[in-house]
Amino acid sequence: MAINYHKVELKTIVQICDTLDRIISHSLGPRGSKILLATETGQVIISSDGKTVLRKLQFGHPIARLIIDSMTRTVNFTGDGSKTFILYLSKFFHELLQQEFKSTSHNDCVCAIQKIKFEINSKLASFIKSKIPGSERVISAGTVCEILRTSLSNSFQERIIEHFVTMVNEAVCSDGQDEVMINNIKCMVDNFDHFCIKVPSLPYSESRTLSPFLIERRFVSLDINDTLK
Numbered sequence: 001m002a003i004n005y006h007k008v009e010l011k012t013i014v015q016i017c018d019t020l021d022r023i024i025s026h027s028l029g030p031r032g033s034k035i036l037l038a039t040e041t042g043q044v045i046i047s048s049d050g051k052t053v054l055r056k057l058q059f060g061h062p063i064a065r066l067i068i069d070s071m072t073r074t075v076n077f078t079g080d081g082s083k084t085f086i087l088y089l090s091k092f093f094h095e096l097l098q099q100e101f102k103s104t105s106h107n108d109c110v111c112a113i114q115k116i117k118f119e120i121n122s123k124l125a126s127f128i129k130s131k132i133p134g135s136e137r138v139i140s141a142g143t144v145c146e147i148l149r150t151s152l153s154n155s156f157q158e159r160i161i162e163h164f165v166t167m168v169n170e171a172v173c174s175d176g177q178d179e180v181m182i183n184n185i186k187c188m189v190d191n192f193d194h195f196c197i198k199v200p201s202l203p204y205s206e207s208r209t210l211s212p213f214l215i216e217r218r219f220v221s222l223d224i225n226d227t228l229k
Contacts (some may be wrong), residue, residue, distance in 0.1 A: 011097065013093050020067065020090070024082075035048065037057070050071075051072060054082065070085075149162075152165075
């Protein structure tokens with residue numbers, strides 16, 4: 001079956017995202033307003049749920065339908081986040097449109113990446129000096145990885161720790177390829193639910209990290225000599 005491809009201007013996608021953004025922007029948060037909808041069958045729907053509102057609207061543009069379908073599949077998997085999906089998507093395309101107007105060259109991108117690496121490396125070095133007095137010498141990449149593993153060992157799963165260490169090592173301690181960094185970042189996003197658990201009706205901004213603690217329990221100990229008698 002032949003597939004037809006149609007070019008769509010970036011400005012058009014931004015306009016569609018802005019339209020979806022305006023629809024759900026008033027219903028954000030626990031005090032958000034509810035939206036009144038009248039369907040073709042004459043039914044009246046009052047809801048503040050982003051998925052419900054956007055699914056009931058009949059969008060004619062294929063890009064709008066694609067966005068709604070993608071949002072629906074995401075919410076069906078995560079259970080929540082329809083409005084966040086639209087807001088992040090709108091912000092992403094706005095940033096992309098600004099970059100298009102700036103006409104950033106490849107050399108500018110390389111310089112920006114090197115600047116970010118330098119800033120991370122300098123902050124990491126000052127952090128190590130504050131935690132390890134007298135460490136003025138240059139620390140190898142392997143040592144940095146071991147420090148990260150030790151710092152995160154009590155907080156996250158081993159698989160998450162190892163991938164995070166790899167990502168930091170590629171971004172700071174070496175000149176990793178862009179594809180490697182992108183794949184590492186994608187993996188961190190895909191495994192976000194393993195180390196960040198969302199509490200229902202509680203936003204991330206009000207969440208807090210609990211330090212590890214040990215639950216003390218009493219165990220019954222038997223003397224093997226008494227058992228054999």
